[in-house]
């Protein structure tokens with residue numbers, strides 16, 4: 001059985017379980033469950049703190065896991081990213097009072113509060129900056145108000161938490177994070193693991209693309225094809241009405257309205273868009 005680590009709570013948990021469900025896997029129905037076996041797919045899911053997932057996978061006790069890129073780097077575990085799952089997007093940044101530290105060059109000698117000490121210490125070493133890292137578990141923005149630190153290094157999604165604490169970011173992000181699939185560094189993926197990755201990739205593609213179908217005069221097909229080249233090439237079928245063809249092609253969801261307008265102006269009609277529920281490319 002393939003053993004997979006899934007976030008049990010927090011910012012990534014719901015989206016991770018949703019994506020696995022979309023990929024055809026059984027997921028727990030009770031948020032208190034710690035394990036969920038999916039017998040038909042020969043796979044077992046373990047619900048763990050996202051912070052611990054890279055450790056379980058790096059040690060080889062679990063085969064693969066879903067966690068955040070920032071958590072993977074922070075852990076220092078011998079695990080590697082294999083797929084970016086395109087949710088849980090956030091940046092990891094330094095912030096301080098606006099009248100205090102405002103560049104990474106000024107960090108030396110300061111106290112930096114963070115729940116990601118591994119990530120921050122590695123980054124400071126790369127910058128060649130010597131500063132004190134204060135390890136906290138959360139709500140790190142309060143550390144400045146309470147006099148425990150001068151700088152925080154934390155996850156920023158909307159920036160609302162920093163604003164509320166009267167802090168401003170400075171410098172470039174230490175990291176751009178999102179949810180990723182990790183496996184033990186250098187481990188060869190077994191067939192079941194490849195199947196899981198293929199299914200997740202199918203979900204990513206199904207979310208990014210839609211299926212576009214339209215009718216167009218055959219004489220305009222070359223121009224229509226350049227608007228909708230699809231992945232390999234558009235599917236073209238004859239219509240009963242002579243001189244016309246029916247076309248189907250996958251297009252990026254974000255481009256679909258512009259492409260529909262251009263097809264209509266070209267002379268295409270009966271232009272329809274449908275969602276893709278699942279796919280293997």
Ligand SMILES: Nc1ncnc2c1ncn2[C@@H]1O[C@H](COP(=O)(O)OP(=O)(O)OP(=O)(O)O)[C@@H](O)[C@H]1O
Pocket residue numbers: 007009010011012050051067068069070071088089090138155156157158177178
């Ligand atoms: N708004 C957000 N707040 C916190 N983490 C976020 C956010 N958006 C994305 N993430 C990502 O989620 C992961 C952290 O999840 P985790 O469950 O450990 O923290 P959490 O959601 O703050 O939960 P908790 O504070 O209860 O531990 C990181 O990879 C982080 O980049």
Ligand SMILES: O=P(O)(O)OC[C@H]1O[C@H](OP(=O)(O)OP(=O)(O)O)[C@H](O)[C@@H]1O
Pocket residue numbers: 137138139140141154155156157158159160161162
């Ligand atoms: O940029 P924002 O959209 O405000 O999101 C980022 C904030 O959310 C998280 O905190 P959380 O509420 O999880 O509390 P915690 O610090 O205790 O983890 C994170 O640690 C930041 O503080």
Ligand SMILES: [Mg+2]
Pocket residue numbers: 138
């Ligand atoms: Mg948190």
